Amino acid sequence: MPEIWAGLDIGKKHHHAVVIDADGKRLLSRRVLNDESELLQLIADVLEYPVTCCGPWTSTPASPPWPPASS
Template identity: 70%
Template sequence: MSRIWAGVDIGKTHHHCVALDADGGKLLSRRVANDEAELRQLLADVLALNDDPTWAVDVPDSTAALLIAVLFSHDQNVVYLTGSAVNRASAGYRGQGKTDARDALVIADQARMRRDLSPLRPGDETPPS
């Protein structure tokens, strides 16, 4: 089974998740409320696509805390891509303007291609932005 990468653009009240396959094909794109039940459903939907996804977030602290807690409670692999890295990488993707869906796509695709992203683990200090 191929691996997948789920990039999440973190927002205060809603997040946007895009899941990509090994070739960069989009498997899922969805906006979800920052709500435990919705985040658990997102996790279930991504796990239905692949039982060992890599999750990538652009914010490792407060606004992402609930999502990260849900992922950690299910032993998920989570990596961190700084917001500035997302902004720089966005220039290399087609399309105009900044949207949550586009940012989530960039986050997922960067996690798919890069091997230098910092993993997040329970109890870690917040990484520098």
């Protein structure tokens, strides 16, 4: 299965989502309103892409390793 990365630029009234593959090819680029139904549809659309693994959705580029270490 291919690897993909999804990013979201958060705004007050709207957001912009981008999904790219391992080669940097843009698979999805969409502006969505800050609306629950639009955001849920975006998540559903992103989850339709086949992926090799999953990681955390994060608001910072410096996220901890996945899965998190047990304490």
